[in-house]
Amino acid sequence: MARIVVLGGDGFCGWPTALKLSAEGHQVAIIDNLSRRRIDAELGVESLTPIADMPGRIAAWKRVSGRTLSFANIDIAHDYDGLRAYLADFAPQTVVHFAEQRAAPYSMRDAAHKRYTVDNNINGTHNLLAALVELDLDAHLVHLGTMGVYGYDGDGLELPEGYLDVSVAGPNGTRYPRSILYPTQPGSVYHLTKSLDQLLFQFYARNDGLRITDLHQGIVWGTQTEETRLDPALINRFDYDGDYGTVLNRFLMQAVVGHPLTVHGTGGQTRAFINIQDTVRCVSLAVANPPARGERVHILNQVAETHRVSDLAELVAETTGAEVAFVDNPRKEAAENTLRVSNQTFRSLGLEPILLRDALLAETLEIADRYKDRYDVRAIPATALWTRNTRPGTLKSRKDAA
Numbered sequence: 001m002a003r004i005v006v007l008g009g010d011g012f013c014g015w016p017t018a019l020k021l022s023a024e025g026h027q028v029a030i031i032d033n034l035s036r037r038r039i040d041a042e043l044g045v046e047s048l049t050p051i052a053d054m055p056g057r058i059a060a061w062k063r064v065s066g067r068t069l070s071f072a073n074i075d076i077a078h079d080y081d082g083l084r085a086y087l088a089d090f091a092p093q094t095v096v097h098f099a100e101q102r103a104a105p106y107s108m109r110d111a112a113h114k115r116y117t118v119d120n121n122i123n124g125t126h127n128l129l130a131a132l133v134e135l136d137l138d139a140h141l142v143h144l145g146t147m148g149v150y151g152y153d154g155d156g157l158e159l160p161e162g163y164l165d166v167s168v169a170g171p172n173g174t175r176y177p178r179s180i181l182y183p184t185q186p187g188s189v190y191h192l193t194k195s196l197d198q199l200l201f202q203f204y205a206r207n208d209g210l211r212i213t214d215l216h217q218g219i220v221w222g223t224q225t226e227e228t229r230l231d232p233a234l235i236n237r238f239d240y241d242g243d244y245g246t247v248l249n250r251f252l253m254q255a256v257v258g259h260p261l262t263v264h265g266t267g268g269q270t271r272a273f274i275n276i277q278d279t280v281r282c283v284s285l286a287v288a289n290p291p292a293r294g295e296r297v298h299i300l301n302q303v304a305e306t307h308r309v310s311d312l313a314e315l316v317a318e319t320t321g322a323e324v325a326f327v328d329n330p331r332k333e334a335a336e337n338t339l340r341v342s343n344q345t346f347r348s349l350g351l352e353p354i355l356l357r358d359a360l361l362a363e364t365l366e367i368a369d370r371y372k373d374r375y376d377v378r379a380i381p382a383t384a385l386w387t388r389n390t391r392p393g394t395l396k397s398r399k400d401a402a
Helices: 014-023 035-043 054-065 080-090 111-134 189-208 247-257 276-288 309-320 344-348 361-370
Strands: 003-007 027-031 070-072 094-097 140-146 163-169 175-181 211-217 219-221 261-264 270-275 298-302 305-308 324-327
Touching: 003 014, 003 080, 014 027, 014 054, 014 094, 014 276, 027 080, 080 111, 094 111, 094 276, 111 140, 111 189, 140 189, 140 276, 175 189, 189 211, 211 276, 219 247, 219 276, 247 261, 247 309, 247 361, 261 309, 270 276, 276 298, 298 344, 305 309, 309 324, 309 361
Parallel strands: 003 027, 003 094, 027 070, 094 140, 140 211, 211 298, 219 270, 261 324
Antiparallel strands: 163 175, 270 305
């Protein structure tokens, strides 16, 4: 078993991943500066599920599993010496990197939030890479990226896993084959930072031989995993607000409290989705299958299926009896798009992903119903605007939106 550091291990994806890896027998340490909790305070909204403090979470895991998680409060973007010292002492064999501000709407609220997202995400990633090289640690870096680096203006092509094989014509007509990063089309400052991460990874893998896996993940739905179900103090986050709530979780929460399902724009946006339980399975598979030193960066598409947002709303409405309301779209994006994605690598490693047709919406609905007294209607509208000429939140009827 390996020594693994999970950066951002207090977060929505990081916490259940840390538990999964610990349950598998790895020695797991969490580094987190608890910024996500401070952002809750800033936005005036809390996770629908009550989140224990980190000592309480760690104690609960020890109680139910007999295994120990260690924790260090380090801001990896601004405390390079602290990060370096911790890595030197712990000497991890794997580093799982979730320590980035993850919400596109939050990154687009205003200039200050754009600057914070770039400063936090790019500095944190680069500090980590520089520390691994300075310490000469042969650790496998597993990074949680996003499908959003590809953009959503596809014309029916299947998105490959990170790279595009092309042929370039030379001056004498000779064709030169090349494998290049798939051209990025980030749709927010958050997605832009993930695109920039890719370039950092390419450089450090080529120049310093770092072993890196970059997971381009779809939108996550669900909240619980096998491990987080073991004790109330282990429960995972459930965000439903306009900044951090992922679309399907928002719909399920709105259905439980009797609020119309808020579909932005026409709902014709097609997106990739994955259940939180498959997120942790995929990270575990990536940890177990590292690239060799000197190999190019492994880029894997961490997705299960694709759906139009309007179709998701209809599915939830049919399941729960909720109404669907179309609202002005605060984002600058295509009103309609197609999306086909290759997830060949994870399939070949044995992943059989959870699909919406597997009827696991019920568990998320049950969680939402159990904690609905914590819901705050003021948190629902999306208030971050991509451009000055957009406006959030105006309800429309189905007819008006057609």
